[in-house]
Amino acid sequence: MKHRRRLWRSPSLNVCEAILAKAEWLVQDGRVKRISEDKWLVAGIKNRHIVRRGATGFLYCNCKGFQACGTCSHVVAVFIKENGRVKAEAEA
Numbered sequence: 714m715k716h717r718r719r720l721w722r723s724p725s726l727n728v729c730e731a732i733l734a735k736a737e738w739l740v741q742d743g744r745v746k747r748i749s750e751d752k753w754l755v756a757g758i759k760n761r762h763i764v765r766r767g768a769t770g771f772l773y774c775n776c777k778g779f780q781a782c783g784t785c786s787h788v789v790a791v792f793i794k795e796n797g798r799v800k801a802e803a804e805a
């Protein structure tokens with residue numbers, strides 16, 4: 714996976730917190746819309762992304778971040794919208 718590293722290269726960036734913070738903003742700003750039983754439209758700053766739920770319940774996104782890292786703010790935003798807030802250690 715070395716060729717993918719440049720995306721999250723900065724050691725000072727807490728990737729998990731950054732994704733959580735953006736995901737909460739997406740939900741609070743009303744940018745997550747359910748368009749069918751297993752499909753959501755998430756309106757990001759530049760692009761709209763389709764998040765799908767697979768047969769196992771796992772969420773998939775069509776953005777580059779998800780393809781590189783296996784997760785992204787869009788799938789987390791859908792998770793928060795459907796399940797309530799994710800409890801982060803930083804909030805304790």
Ligand SMILES: [Zn+2]
Nearest residue numbers: 774776785787
């Ligand atoms: Zn995404």
